[in-house]
Amino acid sequence: MTAVFELMYSVLLAAIVYWVVGFVFVSRLTRQRPLSKLEFGLQSIFLGAFGTSLVQFFGSLMGIGLLETFFATGVGFLVLLLRSRPAKAFPRRSSLFERFSWILLGVSLGFLGMRATAAPMYTWDAVAFWTPKMVALWRDNAVNIDGLKYFNHPEYPLFVPLTGATQFFLQGWPNHIAAKASLFFVAAAGLLTFFAWCWRTFPPLKAFFWSVLLLSLFVLRDHVGGEYAGTADLFVGLVALLGTLRILEGNWRLGLVQLAFLPWVKSEGLVFAGSFLAAAFLFQPLLRRFIIILSSVIILPWQAFIRAQPIDTSQYFKFDEIYARSWLEYAAYSVHAFREEFRQLTKWNMTFWWGAVAVLTHLREVVQHTGMRVIVLALLAQLVVYLFVFTVTPEEQASFIAAAVSRLSLHLAPSVLALAAWLFSTTKRERTDEISNQKS
Amino acid sequence: MFEFSALPSLLGWFYVSIFVVAAGCAVVRRLPVRRFLFLPFVVLTLYGIVSIHTQEWFAVSNTWKEWNQSSRSKMDNYSGTYRAQYLETFYPVLEKQGVEFVSVADVDPREFLYVRMYLYPILVRSVDTKEKDQPIDRFVIVSKKSMDVLPRGEVLAESEGKVLLQLIGGE
Numbered sequence: 133m134t135a136v137f138e139l140m141y142s143v144l145l146a147a148i149v150y151w152v153v154g155f156v157f158v159s160r161l162t163r164q165r166p167l168s169k170l171e172f173g174l175q176s177i178f179l180g181a182f183g184t185s186l187v188q189f190f191g192s193l194m195g196i197g198l199l200e201t202f203f204a205t206g207v208g209f210l211v212l213l214l215r216s217r218p219a220k221a222f223p224r225r226s227s228l229f230e231r232f233s234w235i236l237l238g239v240s241l242g243f244l245g246m247r248a249t250a251a252p253m254y255t256w257d258a259v260a261f262w263t264p265k266m267v268a269l270w271r272d273n274a275v276n277i278d279g280l281k282y283f284n285h286p287e288y289p290l291f292v293p294l295t296g297a298t299q300f301f302l303q304g305w306p307n308h309i310a311a312k313a314s315l316f317f318v319a320a321a322g323l324l325t326f327f328a329w330c331w332r333t334f335p336p337l338k339a340f341f342w343s344v345l346l347l348s349l350f351v352l353r354d355h356v357g358g359e360y361a362g363t364a365d366l367f368v369g370l371v372a373l374l375g376t377l378r379i380l381e382g383n384w385r386l387g388l389v390q391l392a393f394l395p396w397v398k399s400e401g402l403v404f405a406g407s408f409l410a411a412a413f414l415f416q417p418l419l420r421r422f423i424i425i426l427s428s429v430i431i432l433p434w435q436a437f438i439r440a441q442p443i444d445t446s447q448y449f450k451f452d453e454i455y456a457r458s459w460l461e462y463a464a465y466s467v468h469a470f471r472e473e474f475r476q477l478t479k480w481n482m483t484f485w486w487g488a489v490a491v492l493t494h495l496r497e498v499v500q501h502t503g504m505r506v507i508v509l510a511l512l513a514q515l516v517v518y519l520f521v522f523t524v525t526p527e528e529q530a531s532f533i534a535a536a537v538s539r540l541s542l543h544l545a546p547s548v549l550a551l552a553a554w555l556f557s558t559t560k561r562e563r564t565d566e567i568s569n570q571k572s
Numbered sequence: 573m574f575e576f577s578a579l580p581s582l583l584g585w586f587y588v589s590i591f592v593v594a595a596g597c598a599v600v601r602r603l604p605v606r607r608f609l610f611l612p613f614v615v616l617t618l619y620g621i622v623s624i625h626t627q628e629w630f631a632v633s634n635t636w637k638e639w640n641q642s643s644r645s646k647m648d649n650y651s652g653t654y655r656a657q658y659l660e661t662f663y664p665v666l667e668k669q670g671v672e673f674v675s676v677a678d679v680d681p682r683e684f685l686y687v688r689m690y691l692y693p694i695l696v697r698s699v700d701t702k703e704k705d706q707p708i709d710r711f712v713i714v715s716k717k718s719m720d721v722l723p724r725g726e727v728l729a730e731s732e733g734k735v736l737l738q739l740i741g742g743e
Contacts, residue, residue: 138642138643139643240625240628243628243629243632243635244628246632246635246636246639247631247635247639249639249646250635250638250639250646251638251646251649251650252646252647252650252651254650254651259682259685259686259689260685263689264685264688264689264692267689267690267692268692268693271692271693272693279692279693282688282692282695283688283689283692305659306659306690307643308643308646308647309643309646309647310643341614341617344621345617345621348620348621348624348625350624353624353628471583471587474586475584475586475587477616477620478620481617481620481621481624482613482616482617482620485586485589485590485613486613486617488590489590489593489594492590492591492594493593493594493597493598
């Protein structure tokens, strides 16, 4: 058990800082639409992890060390927390069935946690650049573009590397297990937020069904506790999921803040966030100023920083040899790739089936409900972009698709599942009530 | 000419059932009857859930053995001696010497990833001792067996069959 204790202090310390940072934002963004206490705490940890790493990046730009910024962020937001009004919680009591279900979900998540912390990162991408960037940030105590360039993909954003580097600081050495434990903790907070939302929103049996379905997706489990733990694709899916939940229930501001962090997790998140924010900008006029401010504060800094650096991205745009390509054939192959991927029951269970049937059987409602319209448009836009990328990629198409299609589908699957859950487990009246309250 | 009869076999039961169920819901309004449409798919989903958790359960005992070790042991299970060699032995010596570049001889691509990571910010160049006339830095990490092919040098550190050499007269 000493193996557990050597990790706990650094993981818990980071979690406390994330909770404090997230608390300040979540309490301000949910005044009109409170969450349950459990959901509030978990959402705070999840959102706070992204906020903390972004503040560390800002601190580095100002010449302040990453470790110093981490502690200063914790102290600063603690002061804000103590001075803020107590947050309202959505009052609810849990039944015996719900408590039993939480135990089962906890055991399943616990198995994943054990797997996650039984091994270091070992997939190629994690060893080639995600973990090395953690070491670079730890050794430099700063965001140093030369260090990022040395380890490939310098344009990849820094949520995962900074979260891992924070653990290296707190441990005093590059402890890969601590980094993985912290990333698992944040992922678990995201998953548990979804469970808590289900229990607050749906009847008990349906809440349990959708919760355990999400937890049973093989690809998700592989990214939380298996081979791909330590990479960023899982967090794209979880950030999109939590943003989707908030938009569905009408907590637009919290949802959009969450979604704005998509480009901070991975480069693919830029189009995803852009789609969500653009659709929200179009259909929610009262939120336009908020969206502009959000984009300027959360999305713009990293994008501007990267574009200001002398980074060679020509490898992604070598289109010379491919103009002779039969575009229709390549596009058709891309469509077939996703068609095959979505019906892999061993990877996705019936997630995409439930999502498709949900949308088709509630089509008119989806079109009329602002939130669902935004979510479906964003998911479709992201899918179209992936199809486009698979069609025009300079790399050998079949190999590229084989390597990428599962993790790109992971970006979409959790939100598809949440949408299906919402449509099948709430009444039309409950969804109609949300339509009339879309102004928040 | 596209043959529509080929569509079901192309789409498979997965996609065909989406349209069948959606069409059924459009026709059937009564909820209890609609539930029958979904029942097989609920059962299939539950089967998938139980199946994945059963696999997880059977893997627990193996996971427990690995989990109950120290972080250093866990890292070594997957990357062998790299941590002991490069992070804990060679890096402190190189850092003390103020070295900026080091050559590493005869490492496979995966080991090179670990070398590059653990020795940062010291920049690493991979060299092949079998190739003559290739530039080698003044400081080089090489296996003990291949030491002799290199110019004369002083051994600064040694770990798990590898040595850190400071070449006399190197670049």
